[in-house]
Amino acid sequence: MWNGRDRTEVTCIACGEAVPRSSAREYDKHGDRWTREDKEFEHLCKSCHQELCHQPRGDLEALLADIDTAGSRERFLERYVELVEAEGDRRSQE
Numbered sequence: 001m002w003n004g005r006d007r008t009e010v011t012c013i014a015c016g017e018a019v020p021r022s023s024a025r026e027y028d029k030h031g032d033r034w035t036r037e038d039k040e041f042e043h044l045c046k047s048c049h050q051e052l053c054h055q056p057r058g059d060l061e062a063l064l065a066d067i068d069t070a071g072s073r074e075r076f077l078e079r080y081v082e083l084v085e086a087e088g089d090r091r092s093q094e
């Protein structure tokens with residue numbers, strides 16, 4: 001259960017795990033991690049962050065299809081799509 005009283009925990013936006021902020025990775029859906037003012041970052045746990053960052057673009061369709069077939073993680077899929085789209089925006093601006 002949520003208990004943020006004595007240490008800061010954040011919720012991984014991909015898998016929903018509560019992880020200590022110190023071991024989470026910040027994720028900015030706008031792809032701009034350097035403008036920090038008046039912003040709240042979302043967070044990913046380490047394993048989800050690694051999946052997102054190292055997943056080759058060419059496998060995304062298959063990956064999403066797998067997740068969809070599993071059927072039990074609609075929330076994950078929803079968030080994952082948002083992340084992928086944000087990543088695409090970021091790359092197109094580089």
Ligand SMILES: [Zn+2]
Binds near residue numbers: 012015017044045046
């Ligand atoms: Zn996670």
